[in-house]
Amino acid sequence: MFDVISIASRNLLRYRRRTTLTLLLIVIGMVAVLLFVAVAGSFRAMMVGQITDSVLGHLQVHRKGYVASIDNLPLNLNMKPPMVAKVEDALKANPAVETWSPRVKFGGMFSNFAETTSIRVNGIDPAREAATTPLLPGRMIEGDKAGALVGRGQIVIPLLLARGMKTKVGDTVVVVATNRDGSVNGKTFVVRGILESVTGPGGRDGYVHIDDARELLRMTEAEVSEIAVRLKDFSRLDRTTAQIKAALEGVGNNEGKSVLETHTWADLSPFANLAKMIDLMTLFIKVVLVSIVLVSVMNVMIMAVFERIREIGTIAAIGTPPSRILSLFLAEGLMLGIVGTVAGTVLSLVAIFGINLWSPTFNFGQQQNLVMAPTIAGGDVLTIAALVVVVAIVASLQPAWKASRMDPISALRHV
Amino acid sequence: MSLVTASNLTKTYRIGDIDVPAIKGIDFAIEPSSFVAFVGPSGSGKSTLLNMVGCLDHPTSGTLKVLDTDIATLDRRAAARFRGEHIGFVFQDFNLIPVLTVFENVEYPLRMVQEWPAEKRRSQVLRMLEAVGMSDQADKRPDQISGGQKQRVAVARALVSQPKLVLADEPTANLDHDTAYRILELMKKMRDDFGTTFIFSTHDPKIMGEAETTFTLEDGRLQNGGSHV
Numbered sequence: 051m052f053d054v055i056s057i058a059s060r061n062l063l064r065y066r067r068r069t070t071l072t073l074l075l076i077v078i079g080m081v082a083v084l085l086f087v088a089v090a091g092s093f094r095a096m097m098v099g100q101i102t103d104s105v106l107g108h109l110q111v112h113r114k115g116y117v118a119s120i121d122n123l124p125l126n127l128n129m130k131p132p133m134v135a136k137v138e139d140a141l142k143a144n145p146a147v148e149t150w151s152p153r154v155k156f157g158g159m160f161s162n163f164a165e166t167t168s169i170r171v172n173g174i175d176p177a178r179e180a181a182t183t184p185l186l187p188g189r190m191i192e193g194d195k196a197g198a199l200v201g202r203g204q205i206v207i208p209l210l211l212a213r214g215m216k217t218k219v220g221d222t223v224v225v226v227a228t229n230r231d232g233s234v235n236g237k238t239f240v241v242r243g244i245l246e247s248v249t250g251p252g253g254r255d256g257y258v259h260i261d262d263a264r265e266l267l268r269m270t271e272a273e274v275s276e277i278a279v280r281l282k283d284f285s286r287l288d289r290t291t292a293q294i295k296a297a298l299e300g301v302g303n304n305e306g307k308s309v310l311e312t313h314t315w316a317d318l319s320p321f322a323n324l325a326k327m328i329d330l331m332t333l334f335i336k337v338v339l340v341s342i343v344l345v346s347v348m349n350v351m352i353m354a355v356f357e358r359i360r361e362i363g364t365i366a367a368i369g370t371p372p373s374r375i376l377s378l379f380l381a382e383g384l385m386l387g388i389v390g391t392v393a394g395t396v397l398s399l400v401a402i403f404g405i406n407l408w409s410p411t412f413n414f415g416q417q418q419n420l421v422m423a424p425t426i427a428g429g430d431v432l433t434i435a436a437l438v439v440v441v442a443i444v445a446s447l448q449p450a451w452k453a454s455r456m457d458p459i460s461a462l463r464h465v
Numbered sequence: 466m467s468l469v470t471a472s473n474l475t476k477t478y479r480i481g482d483i484d485v486p487a488i489k490g491i492d493f494a495i496e497p498s499s500f501v502a503f504v505g506p507s508g509s510g511k512s513t514l515l516n517m518v519g520c521l522d523h524p525t526s527g528t529l530k531v532l533d534t535d536i537a538t539l540d541r542r543a544a545a546r547f548r549g550e551h552i553g554f555v556f557q558d559f560n561l562i563p564v565l566t567v568f569e570n571v572e573y574p575l576r577m578v579q580e581w582p583a584e585k586r587r588s589q590v591l592r593m594l595e596a597v598g599m600s601d602q603a604d605k606r607p608d609q610i611s612g613g614q615k616q617r618v619a620v621a622r623a624l625v626s627q628p629k630l631v632l633a634d635e636p637t638a639n640l641d642h643d644t645a646y647r648i649l650e651l652m653k654k655m656r657d658d659f660g661t662t663f664i665f666s667t668h669d670p671k672i673m674g675e676a677e678t679t680f681t682l683e684d685g686r687l688q689n690g691g692s693h694v
Contacts (some may be wrong), residue, residue: 053576060564364560367521368622369549369578372542458521462556 054374058381061354072350073390076438079342080394081401083434086335088402088424094328096420097321104185104248105255106315107151107278109291111137111298114311116276117318123157123170125230128273129310133301137277137310140297146290148282151175151182154263155275158227160207160256162215169211170255171225173263176200182280186245193219193243199257205239206257212244219243225258229267237266287314336434340441343390347383347445354382355449362453363461376454383446387439395435402426466533467494468630468662469518473527476513476685487513489685490527495664495678497629500656502676503666509682511666512634518664519552519632520544532629549578553623553661555633555652559615561607561622568594568603571621579626593621596658597651613644617651624655631655633665637672649675 062069102108116127129137134152141147154173159166172179176198180187187199191209200206205223217223219241226236239258247254264272281290291314298310316322355362366375402424411419476488488510495501503511516522517529520536521544529536532551539547548554553574561570572590575581581589594600597617602610610618616636623631633652637645649672652663665676673679681688 057564057577064564360558360560361562364554364556364562365573365577366545367519367548367554367556368574369545369547369552371545371549371578374577459516462560 054377054381055385058378058385061358061378062382062385065350065354068350068353069386072346072386073393075346076343076386076390076442077394077397079339080391080434080438081398083335083339084395084398084426084431085401085424087332087430087434088398088426089405089422090328090332091426091430092422092424094325096423098315098325100185100248101319101321102183102284102315104183104189106318107182108281108284108287109279109294109312109314110318111277111279111294111310111312112275114309117311117313123155123275125156125267125273125275128154128275129277131272133309134272134274134277136301137298140294140301141277141279143297144290144293146281146283146286146293148280149178149181150277150279151178152260152274153179153276153278154260154267154269154273155255156227156263156267158225158266160211160215161224161226162217162221163224165215167211167215169207169225171205171227171263172255172257173260174200174257175260179257179278182278189246189248190243191246193241195243200242200259202259202262203239204242204259206243206245207241208245208247208254208256210247210254211256212241217241225256225266227266229269233268235266235268237262336437339434340437343387343438343441344445347386347442348449350386351379351383351446351449355379355453358453359456359461359464362456363458363464366456366458367462372454375456376450379450379453380443380446383442383450384439387442390442391435391438394438395431398426399431468497468499468532469493469495469664470530471527472529474514474517474524474529475526476510476517476522477525487685488517488524491682491685491687493680493687495662497662498656498660499662500653500675500677501662501664502673502679503664503682504668504673504676504679505682506668510685511668511682514682515632515634515664515666518630519554520548549574549626551629553626553628553631555616555619555623555631555636555665557635557638559607559612559619559639561615561618563607566604566606567599567610567618570607570618571625574622574626589625590621593625596624596655597621612640613647616640616644616648620648620651620655624659624661627659628661630662630664633663635667636665637667637669642671645669645672646675 113127113129116124119127141150151174155170157168157170160169180199187195190206205225207217221241222238223241224236224238226234228234281287291312295312298312299308301310302308362375405422405424410422412422413420471491471493473490473492474488475486475490478485478487503514505511513522517524517536518531520531520539523537534547562573565573568590571593572586575586575589591600594603597620599614599617599621602614607615637648640648655661656663667673
């Protein structure tokens, strides 16, 4: 094998410029893909983190049918206390669950005594909500960030609403809501803080204490609209969601049918489609890389065979087995792939390190100055590197096969 | 026992719809350690005959045995193995591998075909380079030596695996007369030293006389049945 590699490397060095150009193509392709994967991956992770950690949680449990009509925030699809207890039992029993937060969601009218507009409100337990969506307190751009997110008699309102209604922290406002039986109730709140808006569902909601929400809606028992759940390890989302779904299957109505539904953040947020687009673009970029490597290596190997026909005839005539001739050319492709991959990987990692040192910022929706911090998993690097090497070998196969099958007499006569 | 025997040997090429006979039912035998020339004008069938003796081509009919092996029975792989074990080649254009040094070119059959161990390989290559007078050029590349030197290296490469038979198709065609004679003298010496049979083709009348046995081919037929000088 060493002999084959040694001769293959000399043959590659024979045409230095061509080999260098081919290597350059592979390196550029590798750098483009690894950088894209790192930047797009970190952008995706950051956006998903923003959505899950400041609004949605990793997954949510609702009463069946609630999500289908979530735009109406239906009060008649709230979970009753026994149902909530069963959900909490299932969550407690799952070691992958870190914490959860019950919410009462409703739509109402928001008035500053001069103007009135509509508002979507989350009634929350402040401590549990902060534990489930740890980035939520950080979104408070006006108001005291210390202490509980919201207390009894207080409301936190989204920035756009505060601007539109010219409402400041400390102002007294009224929220009027229709309760389940159709009657209307109102309650005054003091504006505790103003929240920076985020992209996605719930990103422009207001927050009140869950007991105030129940009081406003005249609930006679501790109903819950949804339970947002945070996992210890986000990468285990699909597996844990399946476990929770299975555990909640048994929570049924009188007819024995399951009455609960579980959704991951991706089921609830349109950003999941954007995330899928990023995944698709990553795949597309990988296809481009494969094409670059395939075409460039195949081109250089076809040329190598064409220019060395007499040489192939010579080594075939003196008894070199066809398999050895095949391996000589495959080794050239393999070496192009390996050298290009190693150089491309090193350059990419240096570039990723450089971007992290530079720390460029960008805006996403209402969020300003998000810091780009590209990272790439070792598994991704290995997968892409292996892909390039395999494609380089595949690209060499046809020319190498042709060389190994060449008729020595015709090859020796070739001019 | 003869090293090479041909019986009613025929080779016909098909070009389009036309059959073109290159060798027309010839018989001959070549003894071990002989120094043989196939001579004749261009197109007389010399190269076709050497290709068949070298297991690079199959006869259309008749029998051709090399070292008692009917070459018609050899498939591509077996033919390559047979060539690697028993036959050395010297080419008109030397056909040295340009990326390898003189030493490595001579070493190639032992390294890539027969896979000798490195130490044994090295001593055998040095011995062959010494024998052809090229040991002082061992580290040079083919483009750094003359045509005559290249053919010496080619002879060393053909002999390095100690084959029973060396085939040389017009080995002196690209050399001046003095160099051509020196190459033939070298080949003869190698025959004497190693007992290898040399078969070469030529159309140069001055070179023909160097052979001990000459077969004259004309239009695919043997004219003299092998005349001994």
